[in-house]
Amino acid sequence: MIWIIGARGMLGTELSEILKSNSVPFIATDKEISITDYESLGQFVRDRSIKFIVNCAAYTAVDKAEDEVDLCTTINADGVENIAKVAKQIGATVIHISTDYVFSGESIIENGKPRPYLEDDPTSPTSIYGKSKLEGEKRLLSIVPESIIIRTSWLYGEHGNNFVYTMFRLMREKKEIAVVSDQYGSPTWTYDLARAILQMINLSKNKLSFGIYHYSNEGEISWYDFAVEIYRLGREYEILKEDCNIKPIKTEDYPTKAMRPKYSVLSKEKIKRLGVEVPFWKDSLRSFISGISHKYRG
Ligand SMILES: NC(=O)c1ccc[n+]([C@@H]2O[C@H](COP(=O)([O-])OP(=O)(O)OC[C@H]3O[C@@H](n4cnc5c(N)ncnc54)[C@H](OP(=O)(O)O)[C@@H]3O)[C@@H](O)[C@H]2O)c1
Structure with a gap:
């Protein structure tokens, strides 16, 4: 049995749907x-026969975390340690999601x-938020080295x-928006990541695939590039009816x-x-936007 923790979050919900559609039995919990x-x-x-624990739960409010250090650390580090200890007791494999912000x-x-x-x-x-996630990784691996950590970045999904x-x-609201053009990364569609998690579960049943992995969509872009493509597809799928100018700005602005x-x-090698x-990020973004476009057409 697979246990998804944080199952009502963006990734957890997607993963639950993917397991359901593949007829894979699982139990899902969130803050309860x-x-x-x-x-x-x-x-x-x-009394539950849990073989895999997928931890999608986290404190993810990156800016707020700067003021809520204790809460963020309690969830992202102490919480992961608790999961690790329980997994060790019952001999379950943990798949834990982490971040590029390490x-x-x-x-x-x-x-x-x-x-x-x-x-x-080297991490730094x-x-x-990044510190708490790194601490969570370290505590997990120190308690159950036979775990899987997947670091991902720039998640989006339904x-x-x-x-x-x-x-x-x-x-939709503005004629012009400004987006940072000097921070580079790769977006990740939750659907792709959820499928990758399912593949990792299947792989780890047969061969050893423990350790840290990186997963995002392929490609290297700025937030500005991301916004330009979102706009282009938004127009194509008639989500956006009006013109909007996208202006590149620097992080300091x-x-x-x-x-x-x-x-x-x-x-991702x-x-x-x-x-x-x-x-590739553009292919996934297109699939995502075409899939949600009906919600905007109404
Ligand atoms: N979003 C991104 O861009 C991004 C990028 C890189 C890595 N990640 C990582 O990817 C994973 C999934 O992210 P996400 O965006 O899907 O996160 P999310 O939408 O914030 O989902 C996290 C879920 O965990 C729940 N949760 C919070 N505290 C909990 C607790 N103490 N016990 C049980 N559940 C708790 C949250 O409930 P509440 O909503 O009620 O708090 C929420 O349902 C996280 O590990 C995150 O660090 C995310």
């Missing part, structure tokens, strides 16, 4: 079984250009607040409480070697 409460996690697994964003230059981060590159988070929805809202990495492209598919 808080990962910060070790006792209730322990009670929950009792890296500093000071790119590693190779052949004159930045190269994507490898799984074992610049935000409270079931949560995310950059694509924010862009559509702003592009859009101050945020938490510092974000300037460059956080993740290398390791997970691809296991046979996991990594679609």
Whole structure:
């Protein structure tokens, strides 16, 4: 049996839907079984034959975390430690989701250009959120080294607040919007990541695939590039009826409480070697937008 924790979040909901459509049995919980409460996690697994725990639960409010250090750390580090201890007791494999924000964003230059981060590159988070997620990774691996950690970036999908929805809202409201053009990364469609998680579950039943992996969609873009493509597809699928000018701006012109990495492209070579598919970001964005376009046409 698979246990999805954080099942009402953006990724957790997508993963639940994918497992359902593949007829894979699972149990899903969210805040009612808080990962910060070790006792209730322990009670929950009792008398259930859980083989995999997929942790999609997290404190994800990156800017707010700068003011809520304790809460963020309790969920992203202590909570993950609780899951690890329970998994160890029952011999379940943990698949834990982490983030590109564990890296500093000071790119590693190779052949004159930045190269994507490898799984074992040095981490150095610049935000409270990034620090708490890194601490969660470390605690998990120290308790159950036979775990799987998937670091991902720039998640968007049908079931949560995310950059694509924010862009559509702003592009409908305004004639011009400004988007940061000097932070580079790769978007990830939750549908692709959820499918990759299912593949990892299937793989780890047969062969050893424990450790840290990176997964995002393929491609290397700025938030500005992302916004331009969202706009283009929004117009094509008639989600956006009016023109909107998208203006590139620098990070310093859009101050945020938490510092974000300037460059956080993740290398997917390791997970691809296991046979996991990594679609190109534009293809996934098109599939996502075409799939949700009916909601806007009404
Ligand atoms: N979103 C991104 O751009 C992004 C990028 C890189 C990595 N990630 C990572 O990807 C994973 C999934 O992210 P997401 O965007 O799907 O997150 P999300 O939408 O915020 O979902 C997280 C879920 O966990 C729940 N939760 C919070 N505290 C909990 C607790 N103590 N016990 C049990 N459940 C709890 C949340 O409930 P509430 O909503 O009620 O708090 C929410 O339903 C996270 O590990 C995140 O760090 C996300």
